[in-house]
Amino acid sequence: xxxxxxxxxxxxxxxxxxxxxxxxxxxxxxxxxxxxxxxxxxxxxxxxxxxxxxxxxxxxxxxxxxxxxxxxxxxxxxxxxxxxxxxxxxxxxxxxxxxxxxxxxxxxxxxxxxxxxxxxxxxxxxxxxxxxxxxxxxxxxxxxxxxxxxxxxxxxxxxxxxxxxxxxxxxxxxxxxxxxxxxxxxxxxxxxxxxxxxxxxxxxxxxxxxxxxxxxxxxxxxxxxxxxxxxxxxxxxxxxxxxxxxxxxxxxxxxxxxxxxxxxxxxxxxxxxxxxxxxxxxxxxxxxxxxxxxxxxxxxx
Ligand code: PGA
Numbered sequence: 001x002x003x004x005x006x007x008x009x010x011x012x013x014x015x016x017x018x019x020x021x022x023x024x025x026x027x028x029x030x031x032x033x034x035x036x037x038x039x040x041x042x043x044x045x046x047x048x049x050x051x052x053x054x055x056x057x058x059x060x061x062x063x064x065x066x067x068x069x070x071x072x073x074x075x076x077x078x079x080x081x082x083x084x085x086x087x088x089x090x091x092x093x094x095x096x097x098x099x100x101x102x103x104x105x106x107x108x109x110x111x112x113x114x115x116x117x118x119x120x121x122x123x124x125x126x127x128x129x130x131x132x133x134x135x136x137x138x139x140x141x142x143x144x145x146x147x148x149x150x151x152x153x154x155x156x157x158x159x160x161x162x163x164x165x166x167x168x169x170x171x172x173x174x175x176x177x178x179x180x181x182x183x184x185x186x187x188x189x190x191x192x193x194x195x196x197x198x199x200x201x202x203x204x205x206x207x208x209x210x211x212x213x214x215x216x217x218x219x220x221x222x223x224x225x226x227x228x229x230x231x232x233x234x235x236x237x238x239x240x241x242x243x244x245x246x247x248x249x250x251x252x253x254x255x256x257x258x259x260x261x262x263x264x265x266x267x268x269x270x271x272x273x274x275x276x277x278x279x280x281x282x283x284x285x286x287x288x289x290x291x292x293x294x295x296x297x298x299x300x301x
Contacts, residue, residue: 002044005077010037011049012070018057041066075140082280093282098126098136099146100200102164102225102242103269106297107146113297114289121282129223131198137274143283145272146290148200155275161291162298165243165264166204167257169232176238177256184214184261191219191237193228200267201225205240208265229255240265247299269294 013023014034024034042049049063059067082093099107104127111123126142133147137156148164150156168187170177176190195202209216219237222228225245232239233254243264249255271290273279279287 003041005073007037007041007044008070008073009077010034011041011066012074014038014050014057015059015063015067015070018059020057071139071141079278079280082282083278085280093280094122094124095144095280095282095286096124096142097144097146097286098128098133098142100133100148101127101129102199102201102245103146105225105242105244105247106294109297110290110294111286113293114286118282118285129196129198130200130203137272140274140277143273143277143280144287144290147270147272148204148267149270150272156272157275157277158270158272159287159291160268160270162269162294164267164269166201166240166267167243167246167264168260169229169239169241169246169249169255170258171233171235172253172256174238174256176258180259182258182260184209184212187238187258187260188214188216191217193220193222193231193237193239194218195225195228195241196221196223199223201240201242204265204267208262212262242267244298 010023010027010029013026014020017023017026020031020034020038023029024031027034038049045062045066047062048060049066050057051060052058078094078096085093097107097111107127108125111125115121115123126136128136130147133145134150134154136142137145137150137154149160150158176182176187194205220231222231225241228239228241229245229249231237233249238258243257246255246257250257271287273283273287
């Protein structure tokens, strides 16, 4: 198959966005230039890679296969580009990181401070839950990931850099707020608003209560910490969140951390990348920054 890197790069962008227009914008190309690269690639492949239905385009089976390989190649090329830039002594670069939704409460601040020291570097930050982070690691899509401890058995390099205590929260007028040493059996009478399946917070919470033989009454399920906090404030139930999500609510006394036996549930934050991945100089610098500076950005925990 006679394929150029350029065609693969263009294909990868079109397949990721499922849009010629957005791929053209990202690559700073015209739309006809993008269409031409795709046509040439389809000719070399001998199969159509996209199909059009109405205004939308979709990957064909051949397109999906090609997407799998083109992503890996594009990632490797980016890595090569970063390493070569470094060899040329160029300070610029691009850092592509992903963080757990819960880590975003400090990761953005961390990144902003790092960025001030590295003018000329560009950044992309994806904020998503644990399940999706594990998928991104598996596909080698990011330079670095900040998350709770990944499961054993994946080829990853990880280093812990900070505690992540999970606490139970209630609105200030809740009767449990004035109690101390609340027993786990007592909280079985309460309803909890919980994070979605696939969230690290949710997994840690379930594991904790299972180990203690406690069955919690769970009410609404929500996909963000912000939604959980709002729901608890509104009286929809108690919640369990990382202390790192709470700075503002604790300062303004809109939420109270309950004194429950066995709490907080102790987790840690890790900075993670694929084993054998050659980190670009900027990614390595950010990793070091996280390991040494992260704690300084926290008021609680
Ligand atoms: P979450 O991640 O935002 O998916 O709950 C936090 C974690 O992994 O502890």
